[in-house]
Amino acid sequence: xxxxxxxxxxxxxxxxxxxxxxxxxxxxxxxxxxxxxxxxxxxxxxxxxxxxxxxxxxxxxxxxxxxxxxxxxxxxxxxxxxxxxxxxxxxxxxxxxxxxxxxxxxxxxxxxxxxxxxxxxxxxxxxxxxxxxxxxxxxxxxxxxxxxxxxxxxxxxxxxxxxxxxxxxxxxxxxxxxxxxxxxxxxxxxxxxxxxxxxxxxxxxxxxxxxx
Amino acid sequence: xxxxxxxxxxxxxxxxxxxxxxxxxxxxxxxxxxxxxxxxxxxxxxxxxxxxxxxxxxxxxxxxxxxxxxxxxxxxxxxxxxxxxxxxxxxxxxxxxxxxxxxxxxxxxxxxxxxxxxxxxxxxxxxxxxxxxxxxxxxxxxxxxxxxxxxxxxxxxxxxxxxxxxxxxxxxxxxxxxxxxxxxxxxxxxxxxxxxxxxxxxxxxxxxxxxx
Amino acid sequence: xxxxxxxxxxxxxxxxxxxxxxxxxxxxxxxxxxxxxxxxxxxxxxxxxxxxxxxxxxxxxxxxxxxxxxxxxxxxxxxxxxxxxxxxxxxxxxxxxxxxxxxxxxxxxxxxxxxxxxxxxxxxxxxxxxxxxxxxxxxxxxxxxxxxxxxxxxxxxxxxxxxxxxxxxxxxxxxxxxxxxxxxxxxxxxxxxxxxxxxxxxxxxxxxxxxx
Amino acid sequence: xxxxxxxxxxxxxxxxxxxxxxxxxxxxxxxxxxxxxxxxxxxxxxxxxxxxxxxxxxxxxxxxxxxxxxxxxxxxxxxxxxxxxxxxxxxxxxxxxxxxxxxxxxxxxxxxxxxxxxxxxxxxxxxxxxxxxxxxxxxxxxxxxxxxxxxxxxxxxxxxxxxxxxxxxxxxxxxxxxxxxxxxxxxxxxxxxxxxxxxxxxxxxxxxxxxx
DNA sequence: CTATAACCGAGACGGTACGTCCAGTCTTGAA
DNA sequence: TTCAAGACTGGACGTACCGTCTCGGTTATAG
Numbered sequence: 001x002x003x004x005x006x007x008x009x010x011x012x013x014x015x016x017x018x019x020x021x022x023x024x025x026x027x028x029x030x031x032x033x034x035x036x037x038x039x040x041x042x043x044x045x046x047x048x049x050x051x052x053x054x055x056x057x058x059x060x061x062x063x064x065x066x067x068x069x070x071x072x073x074x075x076x077x078x079x080x081x082x083x084x085x086x087x088x089x090x091x092x093x094x095x096x097x098x099x100x101x102x103x104x105x106x107x108x109x110x111x112x113x114x115x116x117x118x119x120x121x122x123x124x125x126x127x128x129x130x131x132x133x134x135x136x137x138x139x140x141x142x143x144x145x146x147x148x149x150x151x152x153x154x155x156x157x158x159x160x161x162x163x164x165x166x167x168x169x170x171x172x173x174x175x176x177x178x179x180x181x182x183x184x185x186x187x188x189x190x191x192x193x194x195x196x197x198x199x200x201x202x203x204x205x206x207x208x209x210x211x212x
Numbered sequence: 213x214x215x216x217x218x219x220x221x222x223x224x225x226x227x228x229x230x231x232x233x234x235x236x237x238x239x240x241x242x243x244x245x246x247x248x249x250x251x252x253x254x255x256x257x258x259x260x261x262x263x264x265x266x267x268x269x270x271x272x273x274x275x276x277x278x279x280x281x282x283x284x285x286x287x288x289x290x291x292x293x294x295x296x297x298x299x300x301x302x303x304x305x306x307x308x309x310x311x312x313x314x315x316x317x318x319x320x321x322x323x324x325x326x327x328x329x330x331x332x333x334x335x336x337x338x339x340x341x342x343x344x345x346x347x348x349x350x351x352x353x354x355x356x357x358x359x360x361x362x363x364x365x366x367x368x369x370x371x372x373x374x375x376x377x378x379x380x381x382x383x384x385x386x387x388x389x390x391x392x393x394x395x396x397x398x399x400x401x402x403x404x405x406x407x408x409x410x411x412x413x414x415x416x417x418x419x420x421x422x423x424x
Numbered sequence: 425x426x427x428x429x430x431x432x433x434x435x436x437x438x439x440x441x442x443x444x445x446x447x448x449x450x451x452x453x454x455x456x457x458x459x460x461x462x463x464x465x466x467x468x469x470x471x472x473x474x475x476x477x478x479x480x481x482x483x484x485x486x487x488x489x490x491x492x493x494x495x496x497x498x499x500x501x502x503x504x505x506x507x508x509x510x511x512x513x514x515x516x517x518x519x520x521x522x523x524x525x526x527x528x529x530x531x532x533x534x535x536x537x538x539x540x541x542x543x544x545x546x547x548x549x550x551x552x553x554x555x556x557x558x559x560x561x562x563x564x565x566x567x568x569x570x571x572x573x574x575x576x577x578x579x580x581x582x583x584x585x586x587x588x589x590x591x592x593x594x595x596x597x598x599x600x601x602x603x604x605x606x607x608x609x610x611x612x613x614x615x616x617x618x619x620x621x622x623x624x625x626x627x628x629x630x631x632x633x634x635x636x
Numbered sequence: 637x638x639x640x641x642x643x644x645x646x647x648x649x650x651x652x653x654x655x656x657x658x659x660x661x662x663x664x665x666x667x668x669x670x671x672x673x674x675x676x677x678x679x680x681x682x683x684x685x686x687x688x689x690x691x692x693x694x695x696x697x698x699x700x701x702x703x704x705x706x707x708x709x710x711x712x713x714x715x716x717x718x719x720x721x722x723x724x725x726x727x728x729x730x731x732x733x734x735x736x737x738x739x740x741x742x743x744x745x746x747x748x749x750x751x752x753x754x755x756x757x758x759x760x761x762x763x764x765x766x767x768x769x770x771x772x773x774x775x776x777x778x779x780x781x782x783x784x785x786x787x788x789x790x791x792x793x794x795x796x797x798x799x800x801x802x803x804x805x806x807x808x809x810x811x812x813x814x815x816x817x818x819x820x821x822x823x824x825x826x827x828x829x830x831x832x833x834x835x836x837x838x839x840x841x842x843x844x845x846x847x848x
Numbered sequence: 849c850t851a852t853a854a855c856c857g858a859g860a861c862g863g864t865a866c867g868t869c870c871a872g873t874c875t876t877g878a879a
Numbered sequence: 880t881t882c883a884a885g886a887c888t889g890g891a892c893g894t895a896c897c898g899t900c901t902c903g904g905t906t907a908t909a910g
Contacts (some may be wrong), residue, residue, distance in 0.1 A: 233902095235902090236901080236902065262890085262891060262892085263891080263892080263893085264890090264891060264892080265891095274892095274893080274894095275893090275894085275895090278893070278894085
């Protein structure tokens, strides 16, 4: 989680050992810290983001950060979760009956999202930090990736029930087949993320899972 | 490239004056630095790897590192390239006539490779650093990923000629379809990399690209 | 003050942000730094004295030195002031009625002092640094030289009142006449500092200021 | 001599061990080095003066400096000697028969000289470096100070023969009495060097050495 | 009249220290 | 007890020079 440690201690180093009293926590400080983190990561990037700068920007003592978070990645994860949670995954992917069209629509929207710097920068920072740090990636996947993944799984399941997908196809695996190339291309920047890519991806995947 | 900078300057900060004279470069120092980097990244991990430690281990002045590399990521990339280059991509993927079997064999070997800590640790470190730094990822992709990718592309092309793949399928895209989920799963550690995963992945992909 | 800077900036380079809070200064660190400086300058000499070595010896972070002092010369000045202050100038030069004898006694003691390496080394280092750096010499003169000079001035004034010195002689100038050759000889090492020199010096000076 | 070494090696460190062949020495390089030194010391001061900068400015390899001089102080000493030698001490101090007037005239000229920055800066730099380094001060005194001192000694001897000075006065000591306060005041900047100071100094000294 | 040994410009090299930045801990005083 | 503030130890950063060491190239005697 901390870029300085490969295997972060169970209780993080910044914590003096005592568990702080959550009930007395300052909500305004918490918000200021999360807010400052989001702003700063956009301004200077993740690697130049420092706890000190966050504290200074938030008008908060460094200890207040160390008291409640184990690392800057954790802070950022919290900060970003706050943003993403408001995006609602509740409604899921629309089901117009046209699986290809539905998937393309959502994937195209995701392309747009990942081409938006203010969203992309912190998300990428977290993904990169997660790639390096197992404990962070676990959090990152669970809190940021899985909600988005699940809506695809549900849509594929609906498709199967509607006979648009072969019976023996695993919806989760189909999702992985669809999102994997997308994520890989994005993370490693092998090629740009375009609508065309999204459409082609959907076409290829659907071809593999279509009923025979 | 450097974890301290999101957008490294064109000429990196470590370079004091200007372009050193390549012809007078000390080959023994170069090797010692690359060697020390590989050892150290295995011992302490990427984030705890320091230029100072590399210099000390290599018996070299820090400036000699800063003179020739812009960051520790670049050093590691060179060091790792030296190792990987010896792996031979020349022979490519065997063509026994059974596309599925051939792909599974190679992908299973890759699974093994990515489950070998001495290989995985520095490779992951570079991938993570590359995810955060565009100029590094460009290098990473070109020098470490593409050679591995190309052998798949060639195998798919052979398959198409052999009538094992539909005519309208793009070999490069098929490769992306195959390797994308693999890379995504590995980078984000969503699920473990197993032979079963490799096999299933090949099966799903081939189903999508098979001649109709 | 700093041997690296001829004209030190108003706020010295070592100071990152701005004026630290004096009230929270660690007294133990301050003492350890001053102590380590005095020991080290005796061991390795001024020019080989480094801030890093002082910090290491004092068990202190470098920043703690840079926070409170602009240069190693300033550290040494403080360290030396602490030593010298304990020497007492309070009683001044004895007045036995024999001006020549009184002056010779004190000047001979000074000869001894300047021939004592543990005293001479840091004092000379500061004097040399002061010769090169105006802001340091101002401090050096005010804190280390003037107290010693003043006792002579007072003795000369007493001598004038006692009729041992011509009425029109300026006590301060007489002091300069006495100490100038002494200092010049010491600094430039033109000749060794001996009792004979001290005595001769007093004789010559008194001859010039005696009542006619 | 070198600010990095308290006790410079007998044969200086920069010398590889072999004595270079003086007859093949490049005169143009020598001049360029001396010239660059003088310019640079005026621009950046002694402590910020570096061998590398001298070499660069002189368009000379570093080794060429290290081959012929043991330290930057030695270079500067040579450079300054070249300048000072042209000032002629040959004619000595005029002897108009009026000792006081003669001394005041010369001392006033010296006041002017020491108030001229282009002369004062390198001279002070050398004096300060000499104060710290015995082997340099020996050179400094012999090559730069003694020629100037000797003219005073000769003038005092002439004065004694002319009956303007007591028979038992040592001309060398009288000179020390005159120049010591001057040098001390200049080096430590206790007070400014003025004509008035020069005159008063002469008056006080002459009073002490006048025939009784 | 070469050749061969030096000096020379250039600058890479192993090092040391610089002054800075920031991590994570600790202390103080106010609320 | 939390909090803002910030001093503290510690360690790595990237830079600047040190003095040494090659590397061609260019003289300038010695054979």
